[in-house]
Amino acid sequence: MDKLFEEIWQLALPYLKRGVMKDFVIHTKGVIKAMELLLEKEKGNKDILIPAAILHDVGWSKVPLELQKSNDESDKVEALKLHLKYAPQIIEEILGKADYDKAKIERIIDIAISHKFQDPKESDKQLLIDADALADAFKEQFYSDVKSYGLTPEKNYKFRKKSKFYTRTVAELFKKELEKRREEF
Numbered sequence: 001m002d003k004l005f006e007e008i009w010q011l012a013l014p015y016l017k018r019g020v021m022k023d024f025v026i027h028t029k030g031v032i033k034a035m036e037l038l039l040e041k042e043k044g045n046k047d048i049l050i051p052a053a054i055l056h057d058v059g060w061s062k063v064p065l066e067l068q069k070s071n072d073e074s075d076k077v078e079a080l081k082l083h084l085k086y087a088p089q090i091i092e093e094i095l096g097k098a099d100y101d102k103a104k105i106e107r108i109i110d111i112a113i114s115h116k117f118q119d120p121k122e123s124d125k126q127l128l129i130d131a132d133a134l135a136d137a138f139k140e141q142f143y144s145d146v147k148s149y150g151l152t153p154e155k156n157y158k159f160r161k162k163s164k165f166y167t168r169t170v171a172e173l174f175k176k177e178l179e180k181r182r183e184e185f
Helices: 003-018 024-041 046-055 058-062 065-069 073-097 102-112 123-135 139-149 153-160 168-184
Strands: none
Touching: 003 024, 003 046, 003 058, 003 073, 024 046, 024 123, 024 139, 024 168, 046 073, 046 102, 046 123, 058 073, 065 073, 073 102, 102 123, 123 168, 139 153, 139 168, 153 168
């Protein structure tokens, strides 16, 4: 990670650590890794997409703990909506501290808040959604989710197997990663 992205990561860490629904530090590392892999094969601006990957879940830091921990479906949906609602202000604050260009900040926010509840036609938004999904198949994230959600590896595998993707790149990478997880159990 280059110096500026490392600075953004360090500024984001305290927010990511406040989310308790799952380990957002592990998850975000996976999303960054997934985005880097994607950008090797797909067109995209890393100055926009890497910060979007780092910051897409910072809004969880303000979601009430009872919503994050709830098993009620309506609470889960409300928590997802709130993490998107709170994200723009936090992203703007973090990127402002990193002296990021104002136009880029607005673009990053637009991409970050589109990673749930949308079916975007825009490539950058699709890449973030795909990177977010691919991260869930990486070993550390997969087993972290098993623990966080009280699942067996088999149940997590079956759930993840239903994932859909925008890019062939991620579909292929995800399939390979998920197959590795299946072989482990």
